[in-house]
Amino acid sequence: MTRPSLQRRLLWSVGLPVVALWLGAGLWLAQVARHETAEMFDRELERTAASVLAVLASMPDAALVQRDVLDTIDAIEDADDEGARPEIVVRDRRGGVLLDASSLPVLEVDHREAHFHTLQHDGETWRVYQRWDSAQRHWIQVAAPLHDRDELIGGLARAMVLPLLALLLLLPAATWFGLRGGLAPLRAVSRAIATQPARTPTLTRDDVPGELLQLTRAVDALVGTLDAALARERRFTADAAHELRHPLSVLQLELDLATGATDAALRMQHLDRARGGLRRMERLVEQLLTLARVESLDAVRDAEVLSLGQLARSVVADASERAIPRGVELSFLAEGEVRVRGSAGLLGIALHNLVDNAIGHGRSPGRVEVAVRELGDRAEFSVEDEGPGFPEEHGGRLGERFLRSGGSGSGLGLSIVHAIAALHGGSLAVGRSAPGGARVVLRLPRAPGPG
Secondary structure: OOOOOHHHHHHHHHHHHHHHHHHHHHHHHHHHHHHHHHHHHHHHHHHHHHHHHHHHHOOOHHHOOHHHHHHHHHHHHHHHOOOOOOEEEEEOOOOOEEEEEOOOOOOOOOOOOOEEEEEEEOOEEEEEEEEEOOOOOOEEEEEEEOHHHHHHHHHHHHHHHHHHHHHHHHHHHHHHHHHHHHOHHHHHHHHHHHHOOOOOOOOOOOOOOHHHHHHHHHHHHHHHHHHHHHHHHHHHHHHHHHHHHHHHHHHHHHHHHHHHOOOHHHHHHHHHHHHHHHHHHHHHHHHHHHHHHHHHOOOOOOOEEEEHHHHHHHHHHHHHHHHHHHOEEEEEEEOOOOEEEEOHHHHHHHHHHHHHHHHHHOOOOEEEEEEEEEEOOEEEEEEEOOOOOOOHHHHHHOOOOOOOOOOOOOOOHHHHHHHHHHHOOOEEEEEEOOOOOEEEEEEEEEOOOOO
8 A cells, every 4th residue: 555645745736737737828828829920911911902002092093004013012022021922803893803913713892891711722721801992992802821821830839839848848857856845844853753852842943834833833742741641650650659569568567477476366466457458458559540540531421410419418428337437427518409510430439539538537536517519600519627637738739649648548539539520620629627627629510400
């Protein structure tokens, strides 16, 4: 399969119209040359007729002598030096022949205005001009064969066709070289893409043509985006390896201690710690997989209009089982029927993470308040606790992976919520609650109600 070529495409796109224009110009020039040549020969016939009539006007009809008139005509034509003498016939008003210097058949006297016409005689085409003089005394017929003008037109055509043919033959090569030189900046950009490192997007330079500026800017932006994505993935991989190394080391240590313990109670204690570490590692891996799955999405595939209040009420009911052992009191408030468009599964994960964070990092015993309300064209889901809250320096790093505010946890909960919010066109904000703890607000675009 032949790969498409931009240069070949431009060559055809430019060459075919140029060839068509060349053919059109050649035909137009040939037509103009033919027309101008015909007019030149017709004017010559008109001048000859006018000269003969001027000679005859000075002579009375009775005094006209054919030989004298012919001599006078020859003198006029020798002075003009325009070529062979044309065929001439002159008659008077009664149709009598005053001068007959023609081998053509005799034409009848035509009382119309002066005009041209052609006729065939002896296998040759003749151009005939006939007219009356101003006094209507003499009627003249001047004729000349067309082969003279055909020879002149043929000579002009040969003079024009040879350069035009040479131009047509040289045109493809000239167009090819021109396009090759014109596409040189594009090849330079291609070489720059192939030679420079992927993390140094510097294709947009001062010497880049304006036609390629949009392309180079798009490539620079794409390379910058890819570079940032690769940096995030490298950082994510390094952080994940670091986070998994600690629970694996603890698990290995507890299992080693349980293996070497001689006391059954001590062995069970080490095994319980190992199970706890295994559960923490299991949750960490689950959160990593969830975050990777959410960040790999470019759109919500199972989006639907749903009630944010009902979803939040279900999340709070599930979280109550985890709040009771810590002595945390959960309260829920929903202001009206707040509807959003999104994935029930993903939004459920986000709300679960926010409530779990409040239960896990809040004061024990304590209180966690969950609320759903409308604010203009936005729907808000807020969670407030009575814990220590977020450090001020973490405000600008919201959603960053493995960012902990103290205590236990992997630091992935808010990263998952932040990614889900961005996927739904929403946002995540943190602040201080009235008791001084953390206040986290998830804002989503509000969907219109059923009415």
